[in-house]
Amino acid sequence: MIEATATYSLLFISLYFEIFLLVGFLERRFAMPKNNAGVSAPASYPSVAIIVPCFNEERTVSGTIESLLELEYPKEKLEIIVVDDGSMDNTLAIAKQFEGHGNARFPTEDLVRSVASAAGRETGIPMPLVRVFHKENGGKHTAMNYGFERTNAELIGCLDADSIVASDGLLRVVPVFDNEQVAAVTPGIHTKEPTNMLQHMQKVEYRLSVFNRFMLASFGSAFITPGPFSIFRSSIVRDLGGWRHGYSTEDMEMALRMQEAGFLIANAPKAMVHTSIPRTLRHLFNQRVRWTYGWLRNAVDYRHMIGNGKYGNLSILILPSALISIGAGIYFFVRIMLEFGQELWHAYVKYQVTGILPHPGFDLFYLNTSMMWFLVWVAVALILILIAAGSLIGTGKRTLPIGTPLFVLFYSFLVPLWLGTAVVRAVFKTGVRWR
Amino acid sequence: MDPVVNTRTARWSSYLVAFLITALIFATALYASNYFNDQRIADVRSTEDDISTQILSTETQFDLLTEHSCTDVTENVTPPSEMTSLGSELDYLEAQGGNQQEITSLKSMYSLLEIKDYLAMQELAQKCGQKSVFILYFYSNNGDCTTACEEQGYVLTQLSSEYPGLRVYSFDYNLPVGALQTLISIDNVQDTMPALVINGKNYYGFQSITAIEKILPQLKTLQTASSTQATPAK
Numbered sequence: 001m002i003e004a005t006a007t008y009s010l011l012f013i014s015l016y017f018e019i020f021l022l023v024g025f026l027e028r029r030f031a032m033p034k035n036n037a038g039v040s041a042p043a044s045y046p047s048v049a050i051i052v053p054c055f056n057e058e059r060t061v062s063g064t065i066e067s068l069l070e071l072e073y074p075k076e077k078l079e080i081i082v083v084d085d086g087s088m089d090n091t092l093a094i095a096k097q098f099e100g101h102g103n104a105r106f107p108t109e110d111l112v113r114s115v116a117s118a119a120g121r122e123t124g125i126p127m128p129l130v131r132v133f134h135k136e137n138g139g140k141h142t143a144m145n146y147g148f149e150r151t152n153a154e155l156i157g158c159l160d161a162d163s164i165v166a167s168d169g170l171l172r173v174v175p176v177f178d179n180e181q182v183a184a185v186t187p188g189i190h191t192k193e194p195t196n197m198l199q200h201m202q203k204v205e206y207r208l209s210v211f212n213r214f215m216l217a218s219f220g221s222a223f224i225t226p227g228p229f230s231i232f233r234s235s236i237v238r239d240l241g242g243w244r245h246g247y248s249t250e251d252m253e254m255a256l257r258m259q260e261a262g263f264l265i266a267n268a269p270k271a272m273v274h275t276s277i278p279r280t281l282r283h284l285f286n287q288r289v290r291w292t293y294g295w296l297r298n299a300v301d302y303r304h305m306i307g308n309g310k311y312g313n314l315s316i317l318i319l320p321s322a323l324i325s326i327g328a329g330i331y332f333f334v335r336i337m338l339e340f341g342q343e344l345w346h347a348y349v350k351y352q353v354t355g356i357l358p359h360p361g362f363d364l365f366y367l368n369t370s371m372m373w374f375l376v377w378v379a380v381a382l383i384l385i386l387i388a389a390g391s392l393i394g395t396g397k398r399t400l401p402i403g404t405p406l407f408v409l410f411y412s413f414l415v416p417l418w419l420g421t422a423v424v425r426a427v428f429k430t431g432v433r434w435r
Numbered sequence: 436m437d438p439v440v441n442t443r444t445a446r447w448s449s450y451l452v453a454f455l456i457t458a459l460i461f462a463t464a465l466y467a468s469n470y471f472n473d474q475r476i477a478d479v480r481s482t483e484d485d486i487s488t489q490i491l492s493t494e495t496q497f498d499l500l501t502e503h504s505c506t507d508v509t510e511n512v513t514p515p516s517e518m519t520s521l522g523s524e525l526d527y528l529e530a531q532g533g534n535q536q537e538i539t540s541l542k543s544m545y546s547l548l549e550i551k552d553y554l555a556m557q558e559l560a561q562k563c564g565q566k567s568v569f570i571l572y573f574y575s576n577n578g579d580c581t582t583a584c585e586e587q588g589y590v591l592t593q594l595s596s597e598y599p600g601l602r603v604y605s606f607d608y609n610l611p612v613g614a615l616q617t618l619i620s621i622d623n624v625q626d627t628m629p630a631l632v633i634n635g636k637n638y639y640g641f642q643s644i645t646a647i648e649k650i651l652p653q654l655k656t657l658q659t660a661s662s663t664q665a666t667p668a669k
Contacts, residue, residue, distance in 0.1 A: 012457060019460075020453035027449070028439070220443025259443075267439050312443030317450070346585070353586045353643065354593040365478065366527055369471035374464035 007335070010328040011375045017321045018382045021215045025389055028218055042175040045077045048231070049153035052082045053143030057161035058090040060276055065098045067164040069128065072171050078128040081147040082161075086137025091161070095132045140227070141243035141250040148234075148242055156234045158251075162276035163228035164192070172271035173231050183236040183263030184255070186213055186222060187229045187271040188394045194277075198284060200403025201411050202277045204387060207401055210269055211390030217267035221314035223322075225255045225265060228273040236263060248432055249294025256302045259314055269393045285418050290432040292326065292422030297429075299323060326419050333416030380408060472533045476541065479528065482521050483544050490551045497558055505563035518552065519595070521545060522605065529576075543612045549604040550614050556602060568598075568651055571632035572605040573624055580628035583641045587629040590644050598654045 050068055054061055061082070068080045082099075084092040135146055148156055155177060159165060165187070173185045188210050191203045216222045225232070230251065237243075237254075240261060246253025255265055278284035299306070299319065306323070308315045347358050387407075388398050401407075425432065525545055528538050559565045572591055574584040591603045606615055608628060622632045631638040633650050648654060 008461075012461065015460060016453055016457045019456050020449065023453050023456065024449060214439055218439045218441050220441045264442070269439075309445075312445050314443050316445055349582070349586055350589045353589050356593060365475060365524055369468055370531065371461075371464045371468040374467055375461070378460055378464065 006331065007372060008375075010324070010331060011372070011379070013321065013324055014328055015375065015379055015382070017317070017325075018379065018386065020317065021212070022382065022385065022389070024215055024218060025211070040175060042171070043178055045074050046154035046174065046177065047077045047079075047152070048073065048155045048157060048170060048174070049079045049081055049147070049151040049234075050157040050159050050229075051144055051147035052080065052095075052159050052161050053085055053140050053147070053227075054082060054087060054091045054095065054161040055085045055137065055140075055143075056087045056089045056091060058087070058094055060162045061091055062094050062098070063164055064159060064161050065095065065130065067167075068159065069098070069130075070167045071128075071165065071169065072167050073128075073174075075128045078170075079151060079153060080128055080130045081151060082130065082132040083143040083147045084132065084134045085140070085143040086135065092132070092134050098130045099132045100130065139245060139248070139250075141245050144243040144250070148237065152234075154234055155231050156237060157229060157231040158227055159229050159273075160227040160275065163189075164274045165229050166272040166274075169229060169271040169273065170231075172268045173229075176266045176268055177231075177233060179264070179266070181264045182233065182266050183258045183261075184225045184230055184232045185266045185268050185271075186217070186225055187273045188213075188267075188269035189226055189228050190272060190274050190394060191277045192274045194403070196279060197403070197406055198281060199277055199279065200401070201407045201414075202284070204401045204403050204407035205411065206277075207390040207394060208383070208387050209390070210394035211386050214267050214269050214390075214393050216318060217265060219313040219318065220264060221259075221312070221318040222265035222267065223252065223255045223259060223314065223319065225251050225258075227251050228275045229271065236261075247294040247297040248290050249298060252294055252298050253301075256298055256305070259311060260302065260305060272394070281414070284414075285421075286433075288415075288418035289422045289425065292419055293425050293432045295322070296326070296422060296426035300426075326423065329412070329416045329419045330423065333413065333420075336413075383408065472528075472531070475524070475528060476534070476537055479521065479524050479541050480544075482517060482524075483541065483548060486517055486521065486548050486552075487544075490548060490555055493555050493559075494551075497555070497562065505559075505565075518549070539610070542607060542610060543615075546606055546610055546612050546615050549606065550618060553602070553604050566600060566656065568601050568653060569633075570601065570603045570647075570651075571618075571622065571624075572603055573608045573619070573628060573630040573632075574605060575608050575628040577609055584629045586641050587631075590642065590647070594644060594647060594654075600656075601651075601654060 052064055082095040144158060176182055176185045189206060191206050194200045194203050240257050243250045244253050258265060278287055305311050305315050306319045351357055387400055392398050525542055556567055560567050574580060595601055595603050624630050624637060627639045631642055
């Protein structure tokens, strides 16, 4: 009885959350005019500083800086601040090649011309100022603050050194700041081209995240400002005291602090960023344990917001659902594993006493038509719809990524592994490492 | 739709709409699940009716044996596959939960059919010299015979498939069916599961394939006789 109550309660909450987001999406889609065709020019061009915090990013940092140099934005209004956070590889040397103008690695004249042309300006306009700093390793939040203290730009951005921003990314973000209440704008984050099955599954997950990020912003409830190309209003960041450690998830801590202070976090999904994703299960596991651990510890720190009507949708539904989803993921994983274990045990017992292995067969009579399975199928169908909606929002196409079947079949068995580990670590406050 | 920003003030109508849709999905899932379960129960009941008719036919033919040959009677014996699949389907329904009253009623009917089939087959063996070996298998679903009954079920199912002439009748010891309790009383079966009645002798505890083959050396002579299987995994 307790098991059935727990199962159906968690299924109800999970389905309710999916449907709540979907209803919100449909309301918005039918209520709003379609205006995605192009980039609308901002009313003004505020000064922008993009900070690139780096720690051992020698393989990807040059691509990140090059993508920033190609941003369509008045170059005199844009500066790039690379902060090497005590890297032990060649990150600093590579970044230094971009410092100033006219050095060997600086973009060619053709590139200068094409970038300026794409921005609709004459050639000959100065390229954005690239400044490179080196400091002792202290974590991403210290690198962000280090760069932040060295600029007076009106908008401050972050671009992780393993990410590449689309050339029109900034132009899609800046107009959102015309709303004075907006403290930050998050982009549409996509994966770089996947090369193995694990990355294909992550690509699907990121597509789902595009939808979630968009909908959370539409409910005024975004609680993460991701490292890849989130842009902040400097004055608000300054008033809030800059970045904090946030249990190695400073992007979550900052977003929660902004929400706590009553500011809005917007989303511009067409501002596309492509980010590197883990290639191996071990790296993915470590990354997700860090994210989940950080979320849990930050949730404890900001627990006064949970259920507090003052914070609207965020506190009533979004934060509680995000927490419950961790418990639900672990619960269903354990339940499925127990059932699978039981089946294996029966097969073993049968083999032991008869010497015969069970052979698979199909009979319609034995098709599982329990209420739980109907609900699971509905939940899977809804997930597919949300992924398609994420594709529509992020890329303008409804097609599902090729890895969707893999994602549906296997990813939900991987997620509980890091959820469980993160919960244990959060309970014992063990801390997590970046790498 | 791009970009998006909004105040976080809760719109209760959105919460209500989402709640109603979720509740509707739950109600539909409940209805669909009940519908398919009812279909299954109807299938099982229909099979039981068929078997009941077949047994009644066999019994009637015994009464008319003077006018019929034994061949006519044996041709109308309940096919073992029907009894086997009925037992398995009942097991599945019981494991799935659902309407326990209905399932208990189906199980009671199944037990009665097994007893009638057992009696009919004994009569057939006597009157027509039909070679049959019977095993009565008693299990418990009260949690006092989990592993041993499961193992015994596998063994009997395997024996039934190896020796088609073997007829295994499986009974839930605790089922409140008068005829079943009378059978238990006649055979003096104690409340120690699993229990087997073979050739009028009671055996308690798990009996392996080798042990049963030792008790029933005539098994190997019954290759061509009809059989029923034990319901598995009890």
